[in-house]
Amino acid sequence: MERLFHLIDVAVTHKLWKPIKLSKGGPALSYLAFADDLILLSEAYMDQVEIIQQCLDGQKVNIEKTRIFFSKNVTWAVKKEISDALKFQRTNNLGKYLGVTIHHERVNRRLLRSVMEKVNQRLSLWKTRNLSFAGRLTLTKFVLAAIPSYTMQKVFFPRQACDEIDKSCRSFLWGHTSDQRKIHAVAWSKICKLKNEGGLGLREMRLVNRSRFGPVATSICSQPSKLWVQVLRDKYKCGNEMMPVIKKKPTSSNIWRGICDAWSSVQPLIAWNVGDGKQVQFWMDSWLPSRTRLSEVSLEPVPEQEKGKSVSKYITEEGTWDLNHIRYLLPTSVWLEVIGSAPPSLVTDPDVLVWGGSSTGTYSMKSAYNAICTISNGSNVVFNLIWKWCGPE
Incomplete structure (x- = not known):
């Protein structure tokens, strides 16, 4: 494969292979590879057929598994001429790869039908009458809700599709059968709240998709x-x-x-570990240990000439903080946190983006979902106080 990639790169360099571009000034794409799978990309002209054949010469190509896909802008005559010359079968659908459908058109409920079928197929194997509410809750949380999660990592589900999955989970949780409907004693929005807010910890598919x-x-x-x-x-x-x-x-x-x-x-939860301070905006970005944005806690509106300045602009030539001219804008506690932080240095590494939703700075689905859920639904201060109550139970 390495030899093939080298031949393609040489052909592109000599302007023999004409790669595609998804935008006018974007990077040129000639091939995409993962393990032993390969996608070749070129413009749909007959002169490209000879170049492709020359590069593939000496390679073992599985004709039965190889397909050729054309964009909608290519005429039928050109499609036939190129596919006949390459001896590859034409296709309008590249199918699935690593379990995820490769979509060529706008994603809708019809295209996501396979995900819904998996959910309904799993439901048909379970008998709700033989399960307690706790058992149905466990299956809903760890089995049903997990089925679409893999696809949701790279496919944005329409809201109707998310609602349909939620409906199936909701019906199973309350013990619906094909011939009997049960009353939903608690609203789905309350059930999907975090446990420390009085919910059962189930997840709304729309927010799961967002966190994915x-x-x-x-x-x-x-x-x-x-x-x-x-x-x-x-x-x-x-x-x-x-x-x-x-x-x-x-x-x-x-x-x-x-x-x-x-x-x-996600954007409000992106934070910085300051290195040389050139990328981080002093007022607008989250870079302090407390993840406070200075523009949100300033005592007065931040002057326009200060807003766009980076952290490195507030350092003297000796490498110490130069903040006296903005002291009046910051509360005392924030001021002490700023001057207590190590100033950036030109000899250190560049600034690094981290995830501010967790203490480790590493993105996790749990921390992301909890943060998104809090932003979408608001946090319940009363329940937080109850869970932290240190008095007698």
């Missing part, structure tokens, strides 16, 4: 060198800063709509 897209959204910031990140950042004009501009467009792909949906919940 969290790692994808944070990678747009923290891993700009990855190819797929470069493609998305250029295609959707995210800017050159590490913190991207995330905007939803009518023509957005499914994965970008998922990123946009998760971004409003």
Whole structure:
């Protein structure tokens, strides 16, 4: 495979192989590989057929498993001519890869029918009459709700599809059968609250989908060198800063709509470990140990000329804090936290993005879901006080 990749790279360098681009100035894509699986990408011209055949010469290609996929812009005559020359079968659907459907059109409930069928198939194997409420709760939480989670990592589900899965889980929990309906004694929204807020800890599929897209959204910031990140950042004009501009467009792909949906919940929880202080905005970013954003606690509106400054701009030539001119803007406790923090240094590593939703700085689905749930539904202060009550029980 390495030899094949080298041949393709040489052909691209000499402008023989014409790779595709998803945006005008985006990175050129000539092949994608994972393990022994390979996707070759090129423009649909007959001169490319000869180049592809030359690169594949000496490789064992499984004709039966190989398919050729064309975009909708290619005419039928060109499709037939190219596929006949390559002797590969044409297809309009690349099927599934690693258990996830490769979508070529707008994702809707019909395309996600296989996920719903898995949920309903699992339900048909269980007899609700022989299970207690606690048993149904356990199965709903750890089995039913887990079925769509894998697909949700890379596919943004329409709200109707999420509601349909919630409905199946809700019906099973309360003991519905094909010939008997049961009363729902407690609202689903209350059941899905966190346990420390009086709920049962079940998860709403819409929020699960959002939390599953969290790692994808944070990678747009923290891993700009990855190819797929470069493609998305250029295609959707995210800017050159590490913190991207995330905007939803009518023509957005499914994965970008998922990123946009998760971004409003994920972005406030992105924090920084300060290195040289050049990337971190002093007022607008979360970089203190307490994860406080200084713009949110300032005693007066932050002057416009100060808002965009990085942390490194508040350091003297000797490497100490230079904050006297903004002392009046900060509460005493915050001021002490700032001057108690180590100032950035030019000899240290660059600033690093971390996940502010957990104490370790590492993204986890549990911390993400809990944070998103709190943002979406609001936290219940009363229940937090009860759980922390130190008096007699």
